[in-house]
Amino acid sequence: MRRAVVLxxxxxxxxxxxxxxxxxxxxxxxxxxxxxxxTVVFAALRGPEEGALVGFVGGLAQDFMLNTPKGITxxxxxxxxxxxxxxxxxxxxxxxxxxxxLVALGTAAGVAFHQGVGFLIGExxxxxxxxxxxxxxTAVYGAIxxxxxxxxxxxxxxxxxxxxxxxx
Amino acid sequence: MAIRQRARSTRVLVxxxxxxxxxxxxVDYRSGDAGPLAAAGRAVNSAIAPLQRAVSSVVQPIGDxxxxxxxxxxxxxxxxxxxxxxxxxxxxxxxxxxLARRIDSLEQLLGLETITVRxxxxxxxxxxxxxxxxxVTIDRGSDDGILVNMPVVTGASDGPRLVGRVLRVTxxxxxxxxxxxxxxxxxxxxxxxxxxxxxxxxxEDDLRMDLLSxxxxxxxxxxxxxxxxxxxxxxxxxxxxxxxxxxxxxxAFSEPDSVESYVTVRPAVDFSTLEYVLVLARGRxxxxxxx
Numbered sequence: 001m002r003r004a005v006v007l008x009x010x011x012x013x014x015x016x017x018x019x020x021x022x023x024x025x026x027x028x029x030x031x032x033x034x035x036x037x038x039t040v041v042f043a044a045l046r047g048p049e050e051g052a053l054v055g056f057v058g059g060l061a062q063d064f065m066l067n068t069p070k071g072i073t074x075x076x077x078x079x080x081x082x083x084x085x086x087x088x089x090x091x092x093x094x095x096x097x098x099x100x101x102l103v104a105l106g107t108a109a110g111v112a113f114h115q116g117v118g119f120l121i122g123e124x125x126x127x128x129x130x131x132x133x134x135x136x137x138t139a140v141y142g143a144i145x146x147x148x149x150x151x152x153x154x155x156x157x158x159x160x161x162x163x164x165x166x167x168x
Numbered sequence: 169m170a171i172r173q174r175a176r177s178t179r180v181l182v183x184x185x186x187x188x189x190x191x192x193x194x195v196d197y198r199s200g201d202a203g204p205l206a207a208a209g210r211a212v213n214s215a216i217a218p219l220q221r222a223v224s225s226v227v228q229p230i231g232d233x234x235x236x237x238x239x240x241x242x243x244x245x246x247x248x249x250x251x252x253x254x255x256x257x258x259x260x261x262x263x264x265x266x267l268a269r270r271i272d273s274l275e276q277l278l279g280l281e282t283i284t285v286r287x288x289x290x291x292x293x294x295x296x297x298x299x300x301x302x303x304v305t306i307d308r309g310s311d312d313g314i315l316v317n318m319p320v321v322t323g324a325s326d327g328p329r330l331v332g333r334v335l336r337v338t339x340x341x342x343x344x345x346x347x348x349x350x351x352x353x354x355x356x357x358x359x360x361x362x363x364x365x366x367x368x369x370x371x372e373d374d375l376r377m378d379l380l381s382x383x384x385x386x387x388x389x390x391x392x393x394x395x396x397x398x399x400x401x402x403x404x405x406x407x408x409x410x411x412x413x414x415x416x417x418x419x420a421f422s423e424p425d426s427v428e429s430y431v432t433v434r435p436a437v438d439f440s441t442l443e444y445v446l447v448l449a450r451g452r453x454x455x456x457x458x459x
Contacts, residue, residue, distance in 0.1 A: 015216060015297065019305065020223040023295035024231050029372065030299055049178040056185040060192070064209035065216075065297045065343075067335060067351065071192030078185040082178075115300070121197060125350060126300055130371060134299045 003160040010156050011058045014038050015065070027144075030137040033107050034149075035062050037142050039077045040106040041150060043085035044099060045157040051081025068123050076114045080106055100146040108139035210338045214309075217341035220294040221307050228443070285409060287321075287446040288312055293341070302349040302371065303335060306445060310337045319408045319448045320344045322437055329436040330354065330396060330412040331445050344445070347414065347435055348375065355406065356414050356433075358386070359393040367394060367414055367433060374418050374432040386420040386431055393417075394433050409448065 014034040022031045035058040043051025055077030063070040084106050091098065112135050115126065126134075196205050236243070288308055296303035308314055314337050321328035332352060335345040345352055352369035356377055365380045377394060386392055394417065398410030415433040 012216065012219070016219050016223055018297050019216075019294035020220055021227055024227065031295075033299075047178075049181055052178070052182045052185055056189065059189075061212055062297055063192075064212040067301055067303070067345070069193050070196040070205050070209065071189045071194075074192065075186060075189035078182065078189055082182045111299075117193075118300075121193070126371065138299065 006156050006159045007054060007057060010038060010153070011035070011054075011061050014058070015061060019065070027137050027141045028133075030134055030141065032141040032145055033111060033138045034145075035059065035073075035077065036080065036107040036110045036138070037103050037145060037149060038153060039081045039110075040084050040103045040142075041099060041146070041153045042157055043081040043083075044088045044102055045154060046085070046160070047088070048082045048085030050157075050160070051085035052078050053081070055079075055081030068118055069121065072114055072117050075117065076110050079113070080110045099150050100143040103146045104139040104143040107142040108135050111135050111138055209336070213305075213336065213343070214338035214340050217293065217305065217307070217309075217338065220305060220341075221291075224293045286313075286449045288314060288449055290314075290342075290445055290447055292442050292445060296343075300350075300371075302346040302369065302439070303332075304344050304346065304439075304442065304445075306342050306344055306447070307340070308447065309340045309342050311339045313449055314342050314447050315449070317407055319412065320445050321412055321448060322442065322445050323413075328412050328446070328448075330408070330414050331437055331439075331442065333407060334447065342447075346439055347437070348372075348439065354408055354414065355397045355399060356394045357397045358417070358431075359395060361386070364397055365430070374434050375415060376430055377417075377433050378428065378430045380429050380431065386417055391416040393436075 014037075018031065018034045022034070039051060039055040039058060042054040056074050059074035059077035060070070063073045066073065084102060088102070095101075112131075115131055192205065195203070199205070290306035290308040290312075292304045293307045294305040306320075314334055316334050316337055318334045320331040320333060322331050323329045330347055332344045332346040332349070334342050336343040346369070347354070347367075348369045348371060350369055350371055354367050355364060356367040357364045358377075358380075363380055365377045367375050367377045370376050394414040396408040396410055396412040396414060397406070398408070399406045413436045415435040417431045418434040420431045421429060
């Protein structure tokens with residue numbers, strides 16, 4: 001119950017910031033992808049299961065605010081959360097930059113995957129140059145924002161389970 | 169052993185979530201705007217709308233403050249320039265009112281049908297969530313009489329500039345697809361040559377007006393405006409009333425041996441500073457009755 005409340009609060013806050021604050025704070029005209037950031041950080045902190053779950057719920061919520069067929073973001077973020085959660089178990093780097101790097105790579109891969117699925121079902125027609133720009137800038141922006149959001153998200157992730165917290 | 173068990177249950181969960189996502193994509197792709205998914209979408213959007221309204225009412229003044237701080241030195245001069253322009257426009261407006269009265273009486277004389285437009289003012293409370301879609305959320309919804317596909321404009325009611333169309337409604341908020349969205353298209357007419365074409369959104373780039381005949385004349389000296397066209401196919405009216413300003417032509421492309429030429433159009437609305445809009449509600453019932 002507590003877990004569901006925390007998750008919904010985190011996802012709602014991310015969507016809210018994404019639609020009200022960050023359209024004013026763009027990086028060269030590109031908004032960040034906060035739900036990708038949330039998914040990657042949760043997956044890195046709590047493993048593939050939690051990552052996939054957060055990705056699915058957050059992705060579905062974001063899908064309802066999009067004009068593309070619902071479910072594409074849910075699919076993208078489920079796979080992203082699971083993959084990052086799995087990969088995290090094999091990374092032993094103590095670097096404090098690790099979350100930022102994971103967010104950057106995860107966001108780039110996720111945005112490209114999302115557009116790829118959209119293209120396959122005939123929904124997206126953004127030119128390649130613009131797509132490349134969005135992939136690059138959302139990754140960079142995600143990495144910049146990670147140090148700001150990471151402490152908050154770690155506390156939220158800790159609150160989803162009363163037990164121990166995985167730290168790195 | 170326990171770890172392996174856990175890994176397997178995680179895999180099962182992921183497979184289920186992926187399958188559900190794929191099912192949702194398929195169902196939504198087939199059913200479109202009807203069905204349980206649309207209802208869930210309305211629920212999510214109406215849950216977040218009050219929060220968006222609250223946050224944007226806090227964030228916007230802060231943003232305005234900082235941007236006005238940066239522009240402070242040029243403000244006085246700009247104010248003077250605007251004041252003279254306002255005086256000029258007041259004169260023009262008086263003349264226009266006289267003309268409007270004459271047109272009204274002539275239309276009545278000829279028995280022409282006039283379209284009455286009711287407009288619903290709304291405030292922009294949020295932008296779109298994605299970098300690939302250009303939309304805004306406004307704080308009026310189906311409870312205020314807004315329906316999907318209604319045109320959205322900004323500016324004075326006697327010189328409206330096209331913003332976009334209503335894409336989705338919830339009882340308390342609506343999503344407006346902006347003119348620059350890649351899925352947006354509206355029939356337009358060049359102001360001097362009266363040539364008609366289809367204006368399409370191109371995202372960050374200028375709009376593109378297609379389907380013009382090859383030898384179309386676009387004046388290079390004075391800016392040429394593009395307005396919406398009212399049309400009627402099989403007794404059904406187009407979505408947009410005629411005479412909404414779309415933008416001005418920024419470049420003309422015409423190759424001598426092509427079948428059609430196109431121009432690019434810079435939108436008349438600055439979407440980054442959009443704060444208030446009008447939703448144009450035409451009497452739907454009238455439309456059905458009209459021949």
